[in-house]
Amino acid sequence: AGRAVARVERFDPSSNRWEQAAQMGTARYGLTAVALAGKVYAVGGHTGRGAVNVVEVFDASANRWESAPAMATARAFLATAAVGGKVYALGGRDTGGDAVDVTEVFDPSTNRWESAPKMSMGRYFLAAAAVGGRVYALGGLDRGHSYLSTVEVFDPVTVHGGKAHRSLPVLPGAASIPG
Template sequence: MYAIGGYSGPLGTNNISRVDSLSVVEVYDPTTDQWKTLASMSAIRCFFQTEVVDGKIYAIGGWNVKVGEYLGKVLSSTEVYDPSVNKWTTLSDMSTARHFFQTEVIDNKIYAIGGAGPFGPDNDLLSAEAFDPSTNRWTTLPSMKKERSIFQTKVINNVIYAIGGMNVTAMESYAVPTSATK
């Protein structure tokens, strides 16, 4: 079990300037009941997503903020961890900086949908994009129908279901374009 990034400090409207994003990575071995520190990510990030493809861990997007900053920076960056060499490698950026979004893996491609962009009014996103680890390339996809952040997703038969979210109570299905899975 891997613990990757996140934040330390209190979170909330009055405490946001005391939040500190992390780059630390640890792995837990249940056989020995021990935690071990691994190589850190190149970016500090919280409210990001991770996915595993072919035994490698991908860290995508998120929020990069340090104590004393108020807004920090919303990230579009992607990096991959190879456990066989304990090393992170920086990959291509998404076209859209996002945090509070969701990712799913279909046919060894990572789909990033929705979320929130840089802080400001109306920053919830409806955009979607796919990452192909074999080509290190992000591709923009058709958007969802409704902007949503802080929501959940599940995949059934290559369809991503986006459920709820900030100011959204509805569910929508997002059919991954056939061309995206090839």
């Protein structure tokens, strides 16, 4: 098990140094973070007592965290990506330790989370990326705790007009995408 922390550090490229930022309101580990419109969204995680649905938003210019509406599903070890002005939270592991197939979407303009089509399988410790208006869910572990080499793509445009999630060819190995 991890150790829940609220401490946050940020890197200042002009001084080439890390500095302490304001602490989050909820100490946790296994959370995910994504940047959108100049803010950082810290989503989900585990407090040491269980998975949480907590969402906090960091305003770097004010060095301040604010609470945002909670997700419907408490989970840790999930992934997030931002596309089309919205935050997408994918997969994760619930308090019981099960991998979940849930996708939720946060719209800052309405300050609400909504359900989106589920992935084809539960996965946690996955990675997510937004490219070309689509959200990709890569790898992770499945409900049986086996490593996944599959990729699913979520297209927000086709949510109401067809299958929103589809699988892509199996990954041949691990990869890192900087930038």
